[in-house]
Amino acid sequence: xxxxxxxxxxxxxxxxxxxxxxxxxxxxxxxxxxxxxxxxxxxxxxxxxxxxxxxxxxxxxxxxxxxxxxxxxxxxxxxxxxxxxxxxxxxxxxxxxxxxxxxxxxxxx
Amino acid sequence: xxxxxxxxxxxxxxxxxxxxxxxxxxxxxxxxxxxxxxxxxxxxxxxxxxxxxxxxxxxxxxxxxxxxxxxxxxxxxxxxxxxxxxxxxxxxxxxxxxxxxxxxxxxxx
Amino acid sequence: xxxxxxxxxxxxxxxxxxxxxxxxxxxxxxxxxxxxxxxxxxxxxxxxxxxxxxxxxxxxxxxxxxxxxxxxxxxxxxxxxxxxxxxxxxxxxxxxxxxxxxxxxxxxx
Amino acid sequence: xxxxxxxxxxxxxxxxxxxxxxxxxxxxxxxxxxxxxxxxxxxxxxxxxxxxxxxxxxxxxxxxxxxxxxxxxxxxxxxxxxxxxxxxxxxxxxxxxxxxxxxxxxxxx
Numbered sequence: 001x002x003x004x005x006x007x008x009x010x011x012x013x014x015x016x017x018x019x020x021x022x023x024x025x026x027x028x029x030x031x032x033x034x035x036x037x038x039x040x041x042x043x044x045x046x047x048x049x050x051x052x053x054x055x056x057x058x059x060x061x062x063x064x065x066x067x068x069x070x071x072x073x074x075x076x077x078x079x080x081x082x083x084x085x086x087x088x089x090x091x092x093x094x095x096x097x098x099x100x101x102x103x104x105x106x107x108x109x
Numbered sequence: 110x111x112x113x114x115x116x117x118x119x120x121x122x123x124x125x126x127x128x129x130x131x132x133x134x135x136x137x138x139x140x141x142x143x144x145x146x147x148x149x150x151x152x153x154x155x156x157x158x159x160x161x162x163x164x165x166x167x168x169x170x171x172x173x174x175x176x177x178x179x180x181x182x183x184x185x186x187x188x189x190x191x192x193x194x195x196x197x198x199x200x201x202x203x204x205x206x207x208x209x210x211x212x213x214x215x216x217x218x
Numbered sequence: 219x220x221x222x223x224x225x226x227x228x229x230x231x232x233x234x235x236x237x238x239x240x241x242x243x244x245x246x247x248x249x250x251x252x253x254x255x256x257x258x259x260x261x262x263x264x265x266x267x268x269x270x271x272x273x274x275x276x277x278x279x280x281x282x283x284x285x286x287x288x289x290x291x292x293x294x295x296x297x298x299x300x301x302x303x304x305x306x307x308x309x310x311x312x313x314x315x316x317x318x319x320x321x322x323x324x325x326x327x
Numbered sequence: 328x329x330x331x332x333x334x335x336x337x338x339x340x341x342x343x344x345x346x347x348x349x350x351x352x353x354x355x356x357x358x359x360x361x362x363x364x365x366x367x368x369x370x371x372x373x374x375x376x377x378x379x380x381x382x383x384x385x386x387x388x389x390x391x392x393x394x395x396x397x398x399x400x401x402x403x404x405x406x407x408x409x410x411x412x413x414x415x416x417x418x419x420x421x422x423x424x425x426x427x428x429x430x431x432x433x434x435x436x
Contacts (some may be wrong), residue, residue: 001327002223002227002308002325002327003223003224004222004225005220006221006224006227006308006325007226007227008322008326009220009224009225009227009228009231010227010230010231010310010324010325011231012230012231013227013229013230013231013232013233013234013235014231014232014234014235014323015231015235016231016232017231017232017233017234017235017236017237017238017239018136018235018236018237018238018239019235019241020235020236020239020352021235021236021238021239021352022132022134022135022239023131023135024207024351024352024398025131025347025348025351025352025401026131026132026148026152027127027152027153027155027156028155029150029155031151032148032151032154032155032413034146035147035148035151035152036151036152038144038147038148039135039141039144039145039147039148039149040148042140042141042144042145043135043136043137043144043145044135044136044137045141046137046141046176046177046178047136047176047178048176051271055324065427065428065429066428066429067155067156067157067425067429068155069155069156071351071400074352074398090224092228100392100393101392101393102392102393102394105228105232106153106228107220107221107224107225107228108199109219110436111332111336111434111436112332112333114330114333115330115332115333115336115417115434116336116434118329118333118334118340119336119340119419119432119433119434120336121343121414122336122337122338122339122340122341122342122344123340123341123432124340124344124345125340125341125344126340126341126342126343126345126347126348127344127345127347127348128344129243129344129345129348130243130344130345130347130348130349132221132240133243133289134238134243134292135240144284147377147383150430152343154406159390160376166374166412167386172248173332174318174319174320175319175320180242180292182425183243183289201337209283209284210283210284211283211284211285213372214337214341215337216329216333216337218329221335236354240352240353241349241353244350244366244370245370245371245373245374246370246373247373249369250366250369250370250372250373253365253366253370253434254366254369254370255361255369256362256365256366257353257362257363257365257366257367258366260359260362260363261353261354261359261362261363262354263359264354264355264356264359264394264395264396265394265396266394281329282429285373285374285375286373287373287374304399307392310376311419
């Protein structure tokens, strides 16, 4: 049987996978990044066993196309989720890792 | 060659198709519907030739699952987009049509 | 520090969250369900530490709208992912649970 | 009132907007691009008034991250849709335009 902490880690993974694949591709600019951050946070906060979600879109990574906007990509997202599954608390993050040029999801200690 | 109005109608379709398929599936509740509406409006407003976008999520259609939230479906969305393509102005909407039980997109006169 | 099994459970969650939120909302019918299943399996199989992914769309849940097709919803998806993270093997599934009317994700023993 | 051709152009826009925002963000590689193309074609073909959809993912644009795969972006997609709305036939495409570095959607003559 999975432990409580394994189950909580699983839940944390679900939230980050959902956050990423629901919203990547959304048109975004420096002017609209905040409303997208708030929607992402509030939306994922509804999922089961979430204690908190914070999302930050990296403005410096926001490039502008010829029409003056960009698109949300995984590398722009810094997200932290905290899961509380019957007392088993687990935190995980999504953060661009420049060493491997990848939007890495990882459990925190 | 397409007329200016045909091209503007095409642009209106792009915006509604994008709005729908980018955000359907997002967790949502009565408490978070507003932030999702704002993000949807601001995001799609960035796309080319958009004069305005308004989005309303039907709270009465928001059902709660066992965990107390729902998911955005096309039938819940009422959206109006206004396109201005070099002076050719076209308006279109997405609105649930109960007669055919379908989230219908249509051009307005 | 997270254990290897916790990290593997986290990875399993990511895959199911991604699978769900990337593809929910796709137009689908009994005739096209198989190509969507294959694309979902092959796409998610690319993610790190995946040993296998299987996806089945429940044909009996596929309803037809007035235009003769439906949309992929979470409740229609039965998915099994197997993660191998440096030898820590974890399996997880997404499966509709009729008792709570919810597309439940869970770790397997 | 919109003309039949304006309505057909609107439908074409919907299909390309849907195609783009439903599938952008999907993990993809040279090995899996074909199954994703087929799923995209079959899925969007179900939508109302579609006569045909063809999708090609540009293999040369498929970059590999540290884990050996990439993600579908709009610039990689070449899509052609043909709409037949009560005899008004309209064709439209999505194709990367290198001059403006943008995944451009446009009506064809």
